[in-house]
Amino acid sequence: AQKVTQAQTEISVVEKEDVTLDCVYETRDTTYYLFWYKQPPSGELVFLIRRNSFDEQNEISGRYSWNFQKSTSSFNFTITASQVVDSAVYFCALSGGSGTYKYIFGTGTRLKVLA
Amino acid sequence: DTEVTQTPKHLVMGMTNKKSLKCEQHMGHRAMYWYKQKAKKPPELMFVYSYEKLSINESVPSRFSPECPNSSLLNLHLHALQPEDSALYLCASSQVGGRYEQYFGPGTRLTVT
Numbered sequence: 001a002q003k004v005t006q007a008q009t010e011i012s013v014v015e016k017e018d019v020t021l022d023c024v025y026e027t028r029d030t031t032y033y034l035f036w037y038k039q040p041p042s043g044e045l046v047f048l049i050r051r052n053s054f055d056e057q058n059e060i061s062g063r064y065s066w067n068f069q070k071s072t073s074s075f076n077f078t079i080t081a082s083q084v085v086d087s088a089v090y091f092c093a094l095s096g097g098s099g100t101y102k103y104i105f106g107t108g109t110r111l112k113v114l115a
Numbered sequence: 116d117t118e119v120t121q122t123p124k125h126l127v128m129g130m131t132n133k134k135s136l137k138c139e140q141h142m143g144h145r146a147m148y149w150y151k152q153k154a155k156k157p158p159e160l161m162f163v164y165s166y167e168k169l170s171i172n173e174s175v176p177s178r179f180s181p182e183c184p185n186s187s188l189l190n191l192h193l194h195a196l197q198p199e200d201s202a203l204y205l206c207a208s209s210q211v212g213g214r215y216e217q218y219f220g221p222g223t224r225l226t227v228t
Contacts, residue, residue, distance in 0.1 A: 033213065037219075043205075043221055043224070044219055044220065044222060045158070045205065045207075046219075047216045047217070050214075050216045095214065096213055101146060101163045101165070101170070101212070101213050102171070102213065103158075103160070103213075103217070105157035105158060106157065107157060108155075
């Protein structure tokens with residue numbers, strides 16, 4: 001069975017602090033894909049990153065960085081120097097590959113960045 | 116153009132009404148999705164269309180009826196809904212296959228009275 005766990009329900013930080021959102025997944029597939037989405041209060045899910053199971057390189061995009069570790073089945077997301085606009089719910093999702101369309105979503109982490 | 120649009124933004128309907136939600140994308144994607152999202156929960160997949168054909172129905176009640184008139188449009192017809200169907204309904208599109216990221220619309224916030 002596939003599963004995604006985001007153990008942090010809600011995190012509050014003060015602006016300019018760094019924050020890491022955890023994502024742990026379970027799958028028996030050898031090929032799989034991991035995603036992060038941001039859902040601001042407006043409701044739209046915004047795609048942030050996709051990572052496939054064969055690419056363990058970490059990625060940095062501006063203030064955002066992602067750490068993928070197959071050994072611990074984790075795909076963590078770090079925001080450096082957080083800003084109020086980063087306040088949102090962040091979802092991690094897992095997909096089994098070309099034969100499936102279904103995302104397995106984590107329960108989401110609500111991030112509040114206080115000014 | 117990486118936008119998925121949805122209309123209406125908000126919808127209030129009675130339990131005997133018939134209404135439709137509309138979704139449009141111009142990214143050339145051939146997979147389109149309907150999700151339902153309740154407050155403080157992740158989105159739940161309802162339907163998937165692939166090449167304009169229904170490929171997944173996640174055991175959704177028949178009071179929800181999807182339609183894909185062409186590769187850019189996706190509708191969700193609503194009839195005889197229940198108050199517990201009140202939720203945010205999200206449309207998404209992607210290239211065909213689970214390896215691709217999905218692009219979501221802003222959603223329709225539905226209230227059933």
